[in-house]
Amino acid sequence: MVTNQASNLKELLAKDEKYLSSALYRVFHIVAEKGEGPYIYSTDGVKYLDLTCGIGVTQLGHCHEEVIKAAQEQLTKLVHISCVTHHTENIKLAEKLASILPGNLNNTFFCNSGSEAVDGAIKFARRLNPGRPNLIAFKGSFHGRTIGGTSLSSSKEVHRKFYDPLLPGVNFVEFPNCYTGKYKEHSAERVLETLEQMFKSYLSPDSISAMIIEAMQGEGGYLPAPLKPINFLKELRNICDKHKILLICDEVQSGIGRTGKWFSINHYDVVPDVITIAKGLGNGLPIGGFCASHERMSTMPPASHGSTFGGNPVSCAAAYKTLEVIERDNLLDYVFKTGSEIIDHLAKELSTQANVRGFGFMIGIELESKEKVEKVKDECFKENILILPTGEKAIRLLPPLNIEKALLTNSIDKLINIIKKV
Numbered sequence: 001m002v003t004n005q006a007s008n009l010k011e012l013l014a015k016d017e018k019y020l021s022s023a024l025y026r027v028f029h030i031v032a033e034k035g036e037g038p039y040i041y042s043t044d045g046v047k048y049l050d051l052t053c054g055i056g057v058t059q060l061g062h063c064h065e066e067v068i069k070a071a072q073e074q075l076t077k078l079v080h081i082s083c084v085t086h087h088t089e090n091i092k093l094a095e096k097l098a099s100i101l102p103g104n105l106n107n108t109f110f111c112n113s114g115s116e117a118v119d120g121a122i123k124f125a126r127r128l129n130p131g132r133p134n135l136i137a138f139k140g141s142f143h144g145r146t147i148g149g150t151s152l153s154s155s156k157e158v159h160r161k162f163y164d165p166l167l168p169g170v171n172f173v174e175f176p177n178c179y180t181g182k183y184k185e186h187s188a189e190r191v192l193e194t195l196e197q198m199f200k201s202y203l204s205p206d207s208i209s210a211m212i213i214e215a216m217q218g219e220g221g222y223l224p225a226p227l228k229p230i231n232f233l234k235e236l237r238n239i240c241d242k243h244k245i246l247l248i249c250d251e252v253q254s255g256i257g258r259t260g261k262w263f264s265i266n267h268y269d270v271v272p273d274v275i276t277i278a279k280g281l282g283n284g285l286p287i288g289g290f291c292a293s294h295e296r297m298s299t300m301p302p303a304s305h306g307s308t309f310g311g312n313p314v315s316c317a318a319a320y321k322t323l324e325v326i327e328r329d330n331l332l333d334y335v336f337k338t339g340s341e342i343i344d345h346l347a348k349e350l351s352t353q354a355n356v357r358g359f360g361f362m363i364g365i366e367l368e369s370k371e372k373v374e375k376v377k378d379e380c381f382k383e384n385i386l387i388l389p390t391g392e393k394a395i396r397l398l399p400p401l402n403i404e405k406a407l408l409t410n411s412i413d414k415l416i417n418i419i420k421k422v
């Protein structure tokens with residue numbers, strides 16, 4: 001039980017306002033003090049069910065005992081060494097990642113965040129594909145806050161406004177949407193045609209080093225790329241192969257078991273050339289990376305990229321334990337099966353109010369309007385349940401992968417009632 005004598009919400013928020021940058025957006029104006037499994041506790045002692053996982057990070061819930069123990073043990077052994085020497089923990093973690101990555105992807109560069117992973121992947125693509133300055137990204141995508149990540153993102157105006165000139169050579173293509181009527185013109189076939197037309201008319205494919213895509217868009221509205229009637233990712237794979245363009249799959253939000261498979265691209269049976277990871281990897285400790293084949297990664301000579309803190313021993317130890325627990329506890333099967341049941345249940349119950357989509361525990365519920373989404377979020381908050389909006393007018397659910405089924409279904413039923421009422 002959280003006791004907080006010093007808890008004075010008003011005072012804390014005033015100090016927050018005074019000392020923290022206004023650029024930092026917060027969804028809920030409570031002050032978190034403690035996390036435990038699927039719950040967080042605010043300074044005033046209120047317990048909230050966290051269906052956000054700190055935006056897809058605490059895959060095993062807050063302060064998972066085994067992950068914390070692994071990090072604590074590492075803290076007493078070696079905290080930091082950077083590139084001064086090799087160290088045991090990034091070797092161990094990279095080997096583990098190689099065993100879960102698809103196809104021939106078996107080599108990782110570690111950094112601290114998703115944005116850095118994306119920037120690194122772009123540098124890698126440019127090195128591997130020299131003389132090809134252009135990139136392709138998809139509308140509605142989000143790839144981070146660095147200048148590189150910002151340049152490749154288009155989910156919200158506020159993320160880009162006033163930051164020009166951004167990285168040149170980024171070309172945006174529609175992300176196919178097979179879910180909502182309004183976007184019928186953005187069918188997978190149509191998007192692929194547009195791409196071919198671009199290649200023929202003004203953007204030579206041999207000027208493009210890489211294409212970056214989220215197989216399931218995160219900030220863009222929890223929108224999976226279509227699998228039917230055509231597998232969009234497979235078609236992109238073919239186009240990339242034909243033109244020697246690298247296919248980068250950004251799994252920062254959708255990876256590490258979130259969708260009931262290690263990576264969302266696994267649902268499409270496609271092996272990309274590069275995968276970017278972060279968020280859920282360290283269960284809350286900062287770590288990211290980009291992964292490719294050993295053969296390709298070896299084209300980057302020593303010091304052609306680097307990071308002081310990237311892949312630090314403590315984050316690596318926490319990440320290794322996170323992967324081990326997901327595997328040991330068969331969480332991928334649990335998430336896939338439970339997530340499918342929940343998605344079906346939501347779709348059935350909300351057939352007239354919402355478009356429900358997703359894989360595993362990455363669930364999007366698109367409502368009629370942004371206002372409705374805000375109201376639902378506020379009503380959930382009143383019931384001590386934290387959910388997040390995404391995209392133009394969708395709710396996203398990202399519960400911990402190990403949440404008890406009864407707790408999850410119970411909260412989903414509360415959410416359904418709220419949506420029906422609102």
Ligand SMILES: Cc1ncc(COP(=O)(O)O)c(C=O)c1O
Nearest residue numbers: 113114115142143144218252253
């Ligand atoms: C798909 C995707 N890529 C990259 C990022 C950036 O990650 P970070 O905030 O760790 O820099 C995010 C963050 O939300 C993301 O969802």
